[in-house]
Amino acid sequence: MHLGLFGKFRVAKGSKTPDVVGLVRMRMQSSRATIDLAGPTDCSIGTLDDRAKILKRLGPDPLDKKADSQLAIDRMGKSKQAIGAVLLDQKVLCGVGNVYRAEALFVCGIHPSRLGLALSHAELQILWDTVVAMLRQGVQDNRIITVGPEHLSQTKGRRFRRGEATFVYHRDRCLRCATPIQTVELAGRPCYFCPTCQQR
Ligand SMILES: [Zn+2]
Numbered sequence: 001m002h003l004g005l006f007g008k009f010r011v012a013k014g015s016k017t018p019d020v021v022g023l024v025r026m027r028m029q030s031s032r033a034t035i036d037l038a039g040p041t042d043c044s045i046g047t048l049d050d051r052a053k054i055l056k057r058l059g060p061d062p063l064d065k066k067a068d069s070q071l072a073i074d075r076m077g078k079s080k081q082a083i084g085a086v087l088l089d090q091k092v093l094c095g096v097g098n099v100y101r102a103e104a105l106f107v108c109g110i111h112p113s114r115l116g117l118a119l120s121h122a123e124l125q126i127l128w129d130t131v132v133a134m135l136r137q138g139v140q141d142n143r144i145i146t147v148g149p150e151h152l153s154q155t156k157g158r159r160f161r162r163g164e165a166t167f168v169y170h171r172d173r174c175l176r177c178a179t180p181i182q183t184v185e186l187a188g189r190p191c192y193f194c195p196t197c198q199q200r
Helices: 048-057 070-079 098-108 121-141
Strands: 009-012 022-031 033-038 182-186 189-193
Touching: 070 121, 098 189, 121 182
Parallel strands: none
Antiparallel strands: 009 033, 022 033, 182 189
16 A cells, blocks of 8 residues: 555544445455545555565655664765655655655755765755654644744634645745745745754
8 A cells, every 4th residue: 555645544433334434455454443545646555575675665664663764864875866856766765755854954055056975964864854753743733834833823724825844845935934935846846944043
């Protein structure tokens, strides 16, 4: 399974069979609960061999407590690509999308156009640690909020406009210094950054 952005497990406790809501791709049921899988990017059955092949294509997973962080740091640090593009390369590390790459680079003060091999080991270590913290927070929140509660008027149960709960992503101005946000096209998608807080 690849949950992607919208994939979700819905758990209904008890032995009663709940109605199918929307498009359910898989249902697991026992006497204690029913678990429905909805909206995954992929849900398919394969062999152990297929599984090994998929895992081989993917870099370390920041959400995996046993992930080999030094392998990811090594790969980022050897890349001749801009770090903003490297972060989206799932062979280097997996799980980072367009929002998190912009936000993690901002928090670390790294310009997205700097090359991977131009970054120091210390910068790459901080970048990895930041990505780990942000993704874990995202799982906990079940949505992407990268700014602290001091920047949000109210969080619980409220929906956010795009750019409301981020430092630079989809914002007109930097949340920290109010400089107009710029974008640079990296890996085919616009990467948001603050030209003041993130210098080359
Ligand atoms: Zn700024």
